[in-house]
Every structure is written in C-alpha cells, then in structure tokens.
Amino acid sequence: MKILVTIKQVVSLDEDFELRDDGRDVEADFHVFDLNEWDHYALEEAMRLKEAAGGDIEVVVATIGPDSADEELRKCLAKGADRAVRIWSDDLEESDPIAIARVLAALARKETPDMIFTGVQASDHAYGATGMALAGLLDWPHAAVVAGLDYAPGAQTATARRELEGGAYATVKLQCPAVLTLQLGINTPRYASLRGIKQAASRPIETVTPDALGLAAGQIGAAGSLSRVRRVYVPSVGRATMLEGTPAEQAARLANLIKEFRGEAK
Amino acid sequence: MSGILLVVEHRQGQLRPVSLEVIGAAVAAKEASGEAITVTVLAAQPDAYVDALKLAGVDEIVTVQTAHDAFDPDTYEAVTRALIDARAPSLVLLPHTIDTLGYAAPLAAKGNYGFTTDAFGLARDGDAWLATRSGYGQKVNMEIEFPDKATVVVTLRPGSFKAPEDVATPTVSTFAAPAVTLRSTHIEFEEPAASSAVDIPGAEFILSIGRGIGEETHVEQFKELADAVGAALGCSRPIADSGWLPKAHQVGQSGKTAAACKLYIAMGISGSVQHMAGMKHVDNIIAVNTDPEASIFTIARYGIVGDIFEIGEELRTHF
Numbered sequence: 001m002k003i004l005v006t007i008k009q010v011v012s013l014d015e016d017f018e019l020r021d022d023g024r025d026v027e028a029d030f031h032v033f034d035l036n037e038w039d040h041y042a043l044e045e046a047m048r049l050k051e052a053a054g055g056d057i058e059v060v061v062a063t064i065g066p067d068s069a070d071e072e073l074r075k076c077l078a079k080g081a082d083r084a085v086r087i088w089s090d091d092l093e094e095s096d097p098i099a100i101a102r103v104l105a106a107l108a109r110k111e112t113p114d115m116i117f118t119g120v121q122a123s124d125h126a127y128g129a130t131g132m133a134l135a136g137l138l139d140w141p142h143a144a145v146v147a148g149l150d151y152a153p154g155a156q157t158a159t160a161r162r163e164l165e166g167g168a169y170a171t172v173k174l175q176c177p178a179v180l181t182l183q184l185g186i187n188t189p190r191y192a193s194l195r196g197i198k199q200a201a202s203r204p205i206e207t208v209t210p211d212a213l214g215l216a217a218g219q220i221g222a223a224g225s226l227s228r229v230r231r232v233y234v235p236s237v238g239r240a241t242m243l244e245g246t247p248a249e250q251a252a253r254l255a256n257l258i259k260e261f262r263g264e265a266k
Numbered sequence: 267m268s269g270i271l272l273v274v275e276h277r278q279g280q281l282r283p284v285s286l287e288v289i290g291a292a293v294a295a296k297e298a299s300g301e302a303i304t305v306t307v308l309a310a311q312p313d314a315y316v317d318a319l320k321l322a323g324v325d326e327i328v329t330v331q332t333a334h335d336a337f338d339p340d341t342y343e344a345v346t347r348a349l350i351d352a353r354a355p356s357l358v359l360l361p362h363t364i365d366t367l368g369y370a371a372p373l374a375a376k377g378n379y380g381f382t383t384d385a386f387g388l389a390r391d392g393d394a395w396l397a398t399r400s401g402y403g404q405k406v407n408m409e410i411e412f413p414d415k416a417t418v419v420v421t422l423r424p425g426s427f428k429a430p431e432d433v434a435t436p437t438v439s440t441f442a443a444p445a446v447t448l449r450s451t452h453i454e455f456e457e458p459a460a461s462s463a464v465d466i467p468g469a470e471f472i473l474s475i476g477r478g479i480g481e482e483t484h485v486e487q488f489k490e491l492a493d494a495v496g497a498a499l500g501c502s503r504p505i506a507d508s509g510w511l512p513k514a515h516q517v518g519q520s521g522k523t524a525a526a527c528k529l530y531i532a533m534g535i536s537g538s539v540q541h542m543a544g545m546k547h548v549d550n551i552i553a554v555n556t557d558p559e560a561s562i563f564t565i566a567r568y569g570i571v572g573d574i575f576e577i578g579e580e581l582r583t584h585f
Binding site: 096101102123129142159161165170173228234240242248250257258 | 376
C-alpha cells in the first residue's frame, strides 16, 4: 500500500524585487523558498492514514524542481515520509502546471500508488491545476478541494467532503485509486521533531530524470505546456491612505473614523 | 476555430451569480473578436435556467440534460469536450470556482487545449487570446499566451467581470450528453452551520482578525475589542481552520460574504484573494498590519502599519 504526495517548493518575493531582463519572470535572486502551505496538509493526511493502519503504508513525497527543492523534501522526510523523489533536468524549465502534471503522471505510472494526494493550489501562482491535471492524465477518479476524507487503506471507495463556496460542503463517494486535492484545515499538520529533522538531513533523496521516466522531449517543458508567460509586470494598485504617528495617535484616528461611522464624531 | 463557449454553474436549483459574470467577460471578448457566444447549461432539468441566461450578447443557449443535477467532474468534462469537438470554439470560458477546479484542468490536459486559470483580464492579440492573472501572491501580474493552440480554456476570477444587465432573445437548442461512466457519486450537500452568535452577511460593521493574532489565547481580547466598538467579530480562514472561532465568523470565498458591511477593520489579515472575495466590495476598509507590503493595503481606504495588539489596546481607551 502506497500513498504518493506531490509537493511544491513555492516562491515568495523579497521586498524591492526586480524583473528578469526578458521581462517574463522575477529575477531569481529575489526568490524566497518554502514548502507550499497546502502540502503540509496533504502530507499530514497521508501520515494519519499510515499511522491508523499500523504503519503498513509507504508514504512517498515527490516534487519537480532543481536541487534547492531538496530542502522541502527533507521537511517532509522530517515529518515521517518514507521516501522522497525529486525529478529534474534543465529541459523542465518553462513548464506550466500541465507540463508538470505530465511528469508527475509518468512518475505515478512507475510508482503505482494506491492514492495520490496533492494540495488544492500553490501559494505562489495559485493555478489550482496541477493535481487535477494529473488525475486527468492518469485517467483516475478525482475530487478537488477535499476538506474531509473517510478512507480505509486498500478500500475500493473513499468518501470525500468537498468544501464549496459560502460555508457549504458536498460529500461524494468515489472509486479508488483516486487523486484528491486537499484543502487547508482538513487536519492539523504536525511539526517535525528535532530528531526527525536531524535524521532527514542524512536520508537519501532519489533523483530521477524525465528521460528515465520515459518522457519524450515534446511532452516536457515549454513543448508540453498549454500556456506560456509572455510578460510579467508589477501592476499599479490602489494604496490606502496611511495613518501615521505613534500607536496612540494612529489609534485615536482609527477611533475617530469608527465614531464618524457610528454618527458620533464631533 | 471560432466562437466563445461558456459553461455555467448552478447548485441546489440556483444559478450561481458568477456564471453571469462569465457571460459579461464573454460579451467583451465578443466585442474584441466578433465571435459568437454559446452558453451551455447542464442539469437534470436545464430548461429551468434558460430565462436567466437570455442576456444581451448571448447568441445561443445550449441545454444539456444530465442524469444527476449535482456537479460531477466526469460529466462536466465529457460534455464540455463533446461541445468543443462539435463547435470548435476558439475560447472556452469557465468561472474559477470550486466546481471547475475539479474538471477544467483534466479537460485541458487531455484535450491539449491552451489553458490557464483564475484570470481577471482577457484580451485579443490578432487572432490569439491573451489572459492576465496574478503571480507570486498577487505581487505581479502575468500575461499568459497560448502559442499554437486553436482552442483555449480559461477560468475567470469571480468578482472581476460585470454581468450584462440587458436581456435578449438568443436561440435555444439542446445537445445530447455523451455517455459517461461515473466514477464518483454525489451523496449530500451540507448547508453552512447556523450561528446565533454572529451574522457576518448582515453586519454593517465588522472587526476581523487574522493569522497576525498569533495565539488562540489572544482571540478573547479582540472579541472584547469588537464588542467595545460595536462591531461583529469576523476572521480569516486560518483562525476558523484552527478552531479558534466558529466557521460562521469566517469572511471569504469559503466563508461568508460581508454583504451589508459598510466598515470593515482587518487586523492581522494579509489579504488573500479568497479573503478579499468576501469583503473587497466594502466601501470603508481599514487595515492594521505590521507588513507594509500586505495585499490588504491595496484595497483598504485607510491603513495603519503597526502592531495589532498595541493599536487594539490604545483603541480600547477611546470606547
């Protein structure tokens, strides 16, 4: 029994970041890396299933990215993932979410997991596409934005509680194996223990090339993508009128605004 | 390839308003391209929705009868693909919603169509479509192109386009749904839990707290602050997810919309797209945040860069 959890090393930007000369991305010097917030929940859900099953489940985390992504895989190993796989070659540059999903699908065909968990979206570009594209390419049953899961490892079906807009939910029963994108709040992710972090530092990360997964050049990178970034720019956005001064002065002005709103202002 | 194809969304017998916004986006795209608009509705009884879709600019309404009324990703994907095959549209527009998150990407990946998501801008460049979306936590805009793609599927951010107001008389036709082997079954809907303690949609004044409060033990002081100033207490997603406040307090896409709100004070909330979906329409937004770069300041009327605890304490002395 195996659960594959796909993760992403997400990027936030340093203050005063600059654009690349070709205008199609932000200069990499200004990237700050982290593990995608959603992925903590996806991994946690897999770990809970593993622990509930007495350990007879292998949890494999996988990502697509250069060396720097090892750091995020190690965070997952530190929390108890059994194996970590990183797929990369320079040919994967310029991949959009669908091209990424093609690579993940090739890995999934090789790993033959019983379930695949991904995050609903990534905190940087928020496409919300990779996990479900992966399901489509594998032609597996799928459900998006799962906020509750009832699944016994090895079972033919799972019951997923999908979070809808406006505080509503829809419960669906779906066939397994399945691909689920998991939503924030489905569980409370654990922190890695110091011991886990220490051990993870020396554990191997399997590195795989797209070639080794049998992917042809036309399937990966820009050629395997359904979109291309033409240009990135900093939008002109609104800016609040800032209330300056000491905290006491700021609060006094805020108090006045509230009183004005309540019709009590002098 | 020509034509703009839309698939609208409904839930529990109600057309979702975002569907009409997508029609608005399609009308603008039609003005830019001259291509006709086909609006599709899938339902057990699709005719029920036809009148609401007869909006100015729509050329044709296609009804597709499905076995089940509730959303199913396999059904929506199969029907949309069959329509693309039959109509060869250059553009397929869908709302960026929880339901389309379930089928738009598989549709595009299997069909090899151009594809992007959560776009808030759409433009025509010669014969090609261009979409604009956010990147890096809304710090930049990304202009997306679709080289060599005859059909492009784009999901559109709710709240970005205006629904047409005028009505029209488009033709109405039916389309037979292809046979689909369902791999999932809808079991039930759950309505949001009612709360007598807070009425976010009805509140005129909301003081809302976010991740910036740090610890659960800090909730109480903001509850007292909200009471003191006469505001309903709202929160962002992490606070509700942690169980620090009931879900009924949550403002945003998956929570409540601050529909009647006139004054919204956001304390320690950075301003994600999902949170803003529930409150960005409010006329008077005041944000208090230690991070001067927080997105919330781009929609707030007034901002205070400062510590929410300090500001909160000082504010108490005035009430």
